[in-house]
Amino acid sequence: MNKKMRLLAVPTLALGALALSTGPAMAHGEDSWSSQATLNTMNNSGTTGQAMVEVHGMEAKVTVNVSGAAETFMDGPFPHAQHIHIAAQGVCPGPDADTDGDGVVNTTEGHPFYGHIGNSLTTEGDTSADSALAVDRFPGGSAYTYERTFELTPETAASLKDGSAVVVVHGVDPALMPAAAAEKMSDLDETLPAAATLPAACGTLAGSQMAAMPEGGADTGVEAAASNGNAAGIAVAGAGVLALGGAAMAFRRRANA
Numbered sequence: 001m002n003k004k005m006r007l008l009a010v011p012t013l014a015l016g017a018l019a020l021s022t023g024p025a026m027a028h029g030e031d032s033w034s035s036q037a038t039l040n041t042m043n044n045s046g047t048t049g050q051a052m053v054e055v056h057g058m059e060a061k062v063t064v065n066v067s068g069a070a071e072t073f074m075d076g077p078f079p080h081a082q083h084i085h086i087a088a089q090g091v092c093p094g095p096d097a098d099t100d101g102d103g104v105v106n107t108t109e110g111h112p113f114y115g116h117i118g119n120s121l122t123t124e125g126d127t128s129a130d131s132a133l134a135v136d137r138f139p140g141g142s143a144y145t146y147e148r149t150f151e152l153t154p155e156t157a158a159s160l161k162d163g164s165a166v167v168v169v170h171g172v173d174p175a176l177m178p179a180a181a182a183e184k185m186s187d188l189d190e191t192l193p194a195a196a197t198l199p200a201a202c203g204t205l206a207g208s209q210m211a212a213m214p215e216g217g218a219d220t221g222v223e224a225a226a227s228n229g230n231a232a233g234i235a236v237a238g239a240g241v242l243a244l245g246g247a248a249m250a251f252r253r254r255a256n257a
């Protein structure tokens, strides 16, 4: 961890404390309110974090603190696509969501739970679902703090209000995936390796008075399912990474685009 990342780790604690001490979600009036999420590990990624959305009318300041994420892809920081998913059950998927039985819950398998993309949490430019996989405009590396203010879509604002908005951070180290799953291409983009878009952390955005509510079942089961394939995953991790070579080059080209 470099010096910058250590410094960035400090606001993570501050945000956590804030989430526990903030008053009611509507404290600042009808059109100003906030929601927080604890981002729990998905797919054995080891990635965790917190997210906060402060809404003023249709404008939202979004803060995301992430740690334990995949660090490097080829020679650069591993890009982490991150979105506010909306308009479904407003929950993170458990292991039963792995309908194809490959040991991971990919993005599409999670859609019935957290929904489709309402806004993309890009670092610059477009924030719509059109930028879902704009890998050159997402944060990268093993730990980061993201902060951006932008205009919500009406659909995202509605899901934030009714508690069905979910933050999902994507991108898992392929060495942590079951080998067969790591050798696949992404369910979202056949030019990207599955590791690039696999959900790594997930959390439901809830009004601040509900921030301390546990979201237990969602991730423990995924952990158990993922660890079943873990021994095999470690044993053949090297082969899996080699197999990814072609895809990785395509991914890299895209990241530099």
Ligand SMILES: [Cu+2]
Pocket: 081, 082, 083, 084, 085, 117, 168, 169, 170
């Ligand atoms: Cu997403």
